Amino acid sequence: LVYDRWLWLVSASERKFVALFTLHRLMCALSVLCTLSMSLLRPTATSHASSSMMATSRAAATLMAGAAPYDYTLLTLQPTYTIHDWPATQRIMDDYVAETKAERGLTFCGYSTTRSRRDSTVVGDFAEEPGDKLFCRDAFPDADSLLAHLSNVEPQRSALLQGPASLDGIELHGPAAELRKCEDAPALQGARLFEVDCGLSRLEKESGGMPPPL
Numbered sequence: 001l002v003y004d005r006w007l008w009l010v011s012a013s014e015r016k017f018v019a020l021f022t023l024h025r026l027m028c029a030l031s032v033l034c035t036l037s038m039s040l041l042r043p044t045a046t047s048h049a050s051s052s053m054m055a056t057s058r059a060a061a062t063l064m065a066g067a068a069p070y071d072y073t074l075l076t077l078q079p080t081y082t083i084h085d086w087p088a089t090q091r092i093m094d095d096y097v098a099e100t101k102a103e104r105g106l107t108f109c110g111y112s113t114t115r116s117r118r119d120s121t122v123v124g125d126f127a128e129e130p131g132d133k134l135f136c137r138d139a140f141p142d143a144d145s146l147l148a149h150l151s152n153v154e155p156q157r158s159a160l161l162q163g164p165a166s167l168d169g170i171e172l173h174g175p176a177a178e179l180r181k182c183e184d185a186p187a188l189q190g191a192r193l194f195e196v197d198c199g200l201s202r203l204e205k206e207s208g209g210m211p212p213p214l
Helices: 002-041 044-062 086-101 143-152 154-160 176-182
Strands: 075-083 108-113 133-140 165-174 192-195
Touching (some): 075 086, 075 143, 075 176, 086 108, 086 143, 086 154, 133 143, 165 176, 176 192
Parallel strands (some): 165 192
Antiparallel strands (some): 075 133, 075 165, 108 133
């Protein structure tokens, strides 16, 4: 009789615990629903503040260990061209890189090409030919540096568009505040502007050039 009564008490305690646990879960769910409902009814200004807090939280989540937060102003400029005369294009682009090298406001600069013609005499066994693509890769610490660069290499840009290559399109990536400073630049008319959403950077300092050919 004592043994049976002990089992009954244990079962009753378990039933009470399950009931209390279920009630607790229901109250938590109700609290979450109330919070979501209130956030949907908040005015726009509050929503903007909430978005800013979320962005700050996302930025903190991607912050590298031991790194200090900073104002992100990096811009990357990425024009794409179709090549019509490769020897002329290469001469202009080599001059372009040489001119850019003297700029103090520069993070990196270079260009890449597709190679469609098989040629065993060159590195990689393929060479450029008319119709291949030229892709420029430039980055700058801020809008002022990028605008100074556009002014500095305008002679090379103009020479490239006078026959050796034709412009397919330009992409400019960066934070909204820096993009706005660049949108009226004549060399960027028609460019597609991409606002940076989230990410991290490991860039520390310029380390020099790359010996051609790669």
